[in-house]
Amino acid sequence: MPELHSFRIEAVVLRHADYGEADRILTLYARQLGKTRALVKGARKITSRKAGHLEPFTQVRLQMAKGRDLPLITQADTVEAYLPIREDLSLTGQAAYVIELLDRLTYEDGLENPAIFELLTETLKRLAVKADPWLATRYYEMRLLDHLGFRPKLFECANCGREIRPADQFFSFAAGGVICPDCGRSAPNLRQISVEALKYLRHFQRSSYAEAARAHPATEVRQETENLMQGYFTYLLERELKTPGFMRKIKA
Numbered sequence: 001m002p003e004l005h006s007f008r009i010e011a012v013v014l015r016h017a018d019y020g021e022a023d024r025i026l027t028l029y030a031r032q033l034g035k036t037r038a039l040v041k042g043a044r045k046i047t048s049r050k051a052g053h054l055e056p057f058t059q060v061r062l063q064m065a066k067g068r069d070l071p072l073i074t075q076a077d078t079v080e081a082y083l084p085i086r087e088d089l090s091l092t093g094q095a096a097y098v099i100e101l102l103d104r105l106t107y108e109d110g111l112e113n114p115a116i117f118e119l120l121t122e123t124l125k126r127l128a129v130k131a132d133p134w135l136a137t138r139y140y141e142m143r144l145l146d147h148l149g150f151r152p153k154l155f156e157c158a159n160c161g162r163e164i165r166p167a168d169q170f171f172s173f174a175a176g177g178v179i180c181p182d183c184g185r186s187a188p189n190l191r192q193i194s195v196e197a198l199k200y201l202r203h204f205q206r207s208s209y210a211e212a213a214r215a216h217p218a219t220e221v222r223q224e225t226e227n228l229m230q231g232y233f234t235y236l237l238e239r240e241l242k243t244p245g246f247m248r249k250i251k252a
């Protein structure tokens with residue numbers, strides 16, 4: 001097959017960094033390539049017409065050309081700028097969290113992953129239309145864990161495999177799921193999880209977004225699930241840093 005010298009991708013800008021005198025390196029999540037990087041020549045010149053399309057969170061269509069080290073972006077068109085997110089500091093924070101999780105939990109493998117791309121753009125859309133940001137973010141976390149091979153076990157004990165009964169339980173980051181009260185007596189490093197919080201996490205794991213959106217948890221349950229999920233992501237990220245290549249094996 002002849003190598004393509006010019007190609008088009010659809011992507012969301014994750015971040016950018018200055019490069020050399022006037023250039024910029026973009027980190028993108030592309031429908032066709034997963035996480036990938038590309039160079040924008042002259043992006044920092046005032047006259048650059050491409051640069052405006054290439055801020056973080058922007059969904060773009062890009063014309064790319066083979067470069068020496070990185071592909072070059074030769075043309076950029078905005079598909080969706082998600083302006084309401086940019087105009088609201090709290091939504092900007094939520095979107096930054098969504099982007100950061102994806103950026104830190106994926107690596108450049110050149111493989112298409114349309115499911116993650118769809119999840120990312122759907123989540124940004126939900127934030128932009130000011131859907132419940134708590135719900136949009138928790139739903140995103142749960143689906144992202146699925147796509148990355150870290151689906152938490154919420155229906156059987158992650159230690160003994162017995163069915164979880166509707167009662168307060170424990171959660172183990174290391175075991176990747178809920179631990180029943182019996183196993184919880186001896187297992188180390190457990191978090192408590194209330195029956196209410198578990199109910200919502202299960203709901204998000206097996207429901208469509210429309211179904212999940214019917215949930216109206218109390219404030220303390222919202223806080224509990226948020227803390228628990230953020231603890232789990234922190235654990236996964238630390239383990240990833242300590243174990244280079246771990247994610248690669250998980251995907252293989």
Ligand SMILES: [Zn+2]
Pocket residue numbers: 157158159160161162179180181182183184
């Ligand atoms: Zn058990």
